Amino acid sequence: MLSESARMSSAAEARFRIDAPNSRPRTIKVIALDQPSERVIKDLAQRQWNSATFFTATAFGDAPRKGESFAGWLSDLAGRTKNLVEEINGADLVVMVAKAGENAQAASIIGEACSLKRVMTTALVLGGNSISDEVLSKTLAQLRPWSLMLVIASAEEYIADMLTALRA
Amino acid sequence: MLRKEQNDLLTQTGPGTPMGRMFRLNWVPALLAEELPENECPPVRVKLLSERLLAWRDTQGRYALTDEFCAHRGISLWFGRNEDNGLRCPYHGWKYDHTGQCIDVPSEPEESGFCKKIKLKSYPLIERGGILWAYMGPPELQPPPPAWEFVNVPREQTITTKRSQECNWLQALEGGIDSSHVSFLHRGDLNTDPMFKGAKGNQYNLSDSRPFFEVVESPGGLYIGARRNAENGNYYWRITQWVMPTFTMIPPRGDHCVHGHFWIPMDDENCWTWSYDYHPTRSLKESEVNAVRGGKGIHVTTIPGTFRPVQNKDNDYLVDRAAQKAGKTYSGVLGFGMQDASVQESMGPVVDRSKENLVSTDNGIIMMRHRLLRTLKAMENGETPPGIDLAHQRVRSAAVVLPPDQPFKDAAKEAMIAKPGVAPATV
Numbered sequence: 001m002l003s004e005s006a007r008m009s010s011a012a013e014a015r016f017r018i019d020a021p022n023s024r025p026r027t028i029k030v031i032a033l034d035q036p037s038e039r040v041i042k043d044l045a046q047r048q049w050n051s052a053t054f055f056t057a058t059a060f061g062d063a064p065r066k067g068e069s070f071a072g073w074l075s076d077l078a079g080r081t082k083n084l085v086e087e088i089n090g091a092d093l094v095v096m097v098a099k100a101g102e103n104a105q106a107a108s109i110i111g112e113a114c115s116l117k118r119v120m121t122t123a124l125v126l127g128g129n130s131i132s133d134e135v136l137s138k139t140l141a142q143l144r145p146w147s148l149m150l151v152i153a154s155a156e157e158y159i160a161d162m163l164t165a166l167r168a
Numbered sequence: 169m170l171r172k173e174q175n176d177l178l179t180q181t182g183p184g185t186p187m188g189r190m191f192r193l194n195w196v197p198a199l200l201a202e203e204l205p206e207n208e209c210p211p212v213r214v215k216l217l218s219e220r221l222l223a224w225r226d227t228q229g230r231y232a233l234t235d236e237f238c239a240h241r242g243i244s245l246w247f248g249r250n251e252d253n254g255l256r257c258p259y260h261g262w263k264y265d266h267t268g269q270c271i272d273v274p275s276e277p278e279e280s281g282f283c284k285k286i287k288l289k290s291y292p293l294i295e296r297g298g299i300l301w302a303y304m305g306p307p308e309l310q311p312p313p314p315a316w317e318f319v320n321v322p323r324e325q326t327i328t329t330k331r332s333q334e335c336n337w338l339q340a341l342e343g344g345i346d347s348s349h350v351s352f353l354h355r356g357d358l359n360t361d362p363m364f365k366g367a368k369g370n371q372y373n374l375s376d377s378r379p380f381f382e383v384v385e386s387p388g389g390l391y392i393g394a395r396r397n398a399e400n401g402n403y404y405w406r407i408t409q410w411v412m413p414t415f416t417m418i419p420p421r422g423d424h425c426v427h428g429h430f431w432i433p434m435d436d437e438n439c440w441t442w443s444y445d446y447h448p449t450r451s452l453k454e455s456e457v458n459a460v461r462g463g464k465g466i467h468v469t470t471i472p473g474t475f476r477p478v479q480n481k482d483n484d485y486l487v488d489r490a491a492q493k494a495g496k497t498y499s500g501v502l503g504f505g506m507q508d509a510s511v512q513e514s515m516g517p518v519v520d521r522s523k524e525n526l527v528s529t530d531n532g533i534i535m536m537r538h539r540l541l542r543t544l545k546a547m548e549n550g551e552t553p554p555g556i557d558l559a560h561q562r563v564r565s566a567a568v569v570l571p572p573d574q575p576f577k578d579a580a581k582e583a584m585i586a587k588p589g590v591a592p593a594t595v
Contacts, residue, residue, distance in 0.1 A: 002482065003481060003482050003483055003484045004484060005481040005482075005484045005485065005510075005513075005514065006481040006482050008514075009334070009335075009481055009513050009514055009515075009516055009517070010516075010517070011437065011516065011517045011518075013516070014516035014517065014518075014520070017516075017520065017523070022523060022525065023525045093528055120527075120528050121528075122528045122531065128384070128385075129385060133575070133577070133578045133581075136575070136577075137573075137574075137575050137578060140575045141573050144380075144382075144572075144575075147380070148380055148381070148528060148529070149380070149381045149382075149383070149528045149529055149531050150380070150381070150382045150383070151382070151383045151384075151531050151535060152382070152383070152384045152385065152577075153385065153535070154385050155538075155542060157538075157542075158535065158538055161534065161537075161538045161541075162531065162534050162535075162538075164169065165169050165170070165526050165530070165534040165537075166169075166526055166527070166528070166534075167169055167525065167526075
């Protein structure tokens with residue numbers, strides 16, 4: 001007689017896996033940290049997503065210093081000002097997108113807010129394979145302390161693939 | 169999550185499939201050299217990439233990898249007589265040489281030249297590092313022999329085993345890419361397994377079960393870095409290599425061997441798991457060889473005369489619930505290799521990835537799939553996939569402690585290149 005494992009891992013049994021949703025849409029916030037990333041994010045936002053929303057942290061220059069208000073520092077892609085803490089509240093994941101070699105200083109503020117709210121962070125660095133290690137290192141140094149997962153991707157379409165894989 | 173058509177694209181490797189074409193452009197491990205131990209030894213059935221083949225070694229020691237079946241009536245040539253520089257079908261005596269060329273059809277007059285019109289499909293089969301490697305792609309694109317360090321060090325420095333695994337190759341590979349499962353599935357074994365225990369790095373692993381990850385594209389595939397806290401604000405990095413399509417190298421621990429895997433499709437629902445251990449600068453100790461033979465480390469024990477694990481789905485992998493409850497093993501299954509295989513086989517022959525819920529720490533898997541899909545598209549435009557360039561094969565994994573501001577990609581750059589006679593970077 002076949003063991004339970006042998007019987008249950010067959011192709012025939014795989015047909016009986018319950019065909020019902022096993023998750024609800026996750027709330028994912030995607031934030032561009034610099035101008036080149038903002039362009040990528042804008043293209044991405046045109047696609048159909050379950051619950052991903054897109055922002056930019058580039059429009060207001062330098063990130064607020066400690067003790068300063070977060071208000072007015074983040075905006076959506078239509079240019080409307082958003083409150084960082086309110087946006088992060090209730091998010092399942094915050095994805096920060098940076099172009100290698102650009103200033104990713106905003107990561108520290110976003111990361112700190114995520115840390116406070118216990119929200120997972122992922123940082124994506126685009127174009128990391130086409131610039132010098134020294135320049136890339138500067139961007140990474142700004143992102144690393146605030147990213148549980150850090151990905152250096154050569155192709156912009158990776159962001160879409162990642163968000164799709166995460167059911168964003 | 170992958171859509172069904174993407175899943176099919178990545179998991180199907182038979183003749184004519186895009187992923188099968190990628191595999192066929194590489195030398196793939198087909199048999200252990202010890203399976204064909206001498207000239208005129210019995211032939212061995214081999215199923216690779218959904219093709220039924222026969223491996224044999226002729227009177228002069230030439231290796232052959234040919235269609236398993238006689239061109240006459242479809243008899244399996246596994247019953248053939250390996251004699252006098254050829255393999256003769258026992259049914260009607262048709263005989264083939266190591267290239268698959270028919271050289272004798274006893275029922276036809278020799279003068280007719282009929283046998284010259286009969287040729288079995290055959291593939292080049294070469295020996296490197298105790299492994300017989302097959303090339304199943306177009307002859308004009310055949311690459312130079314494999315340059316992986318573990319097959320090019322002296323034989324006393326390397327050992328390889330293989331086992332069958334009853335699931336699609338990609339499920340198994342994804343386990344090799346996924347560093348975050350180690351702290352759970354394998355947590356009971358780091359300090360006891362003879363191939364791992366005693367390394368200082370183990371303590372970093374065990375004291376920090378929530379590592380930070382960095383996934384970086386490499387020329388041949390990916391570097392997957394897992395970062396944990398070390399002393400004085402430094403980071404302990406473990407950097408795994410994935411080289412397309414299916415090679416992985418796990419970071420070493422202390423002075424233990426360096427090890428890793430290939431997962432080679434037999435067909436779309438089964439694969440061969442190849443597991444190697446080697447040391448770049450010293451011979452393997454007797455205790456290490458015995459540990460490998462005894463199924464320790466990433467290896468498993470197999471049923472004598474076969475490559476099927478002793479722990480397999482027919483006996484529920486000998487799951488020990490008492491050991492699980494006592495914390496000796498996390499899943500109740502003994503040994504790294506079978507802990508991986510048991511969970512991967514439980515997903516079914518080809519898992520439906522449209523139902524999965526990946527999370528941020530799965531970016532290594534997401535990026536691996538992304539790179540494979542991107543490469544398949546590039547191959548349509550005639551590009552050569554990564555992994556074939558010998559420089560992509562001369563790589564090493566690494567375990568290092570680095571200051572917090574140093575990217576592993578830069579700081580460990582030299583450590584991730586295989587250099588003959590240079591010790592591995594390990595903690």
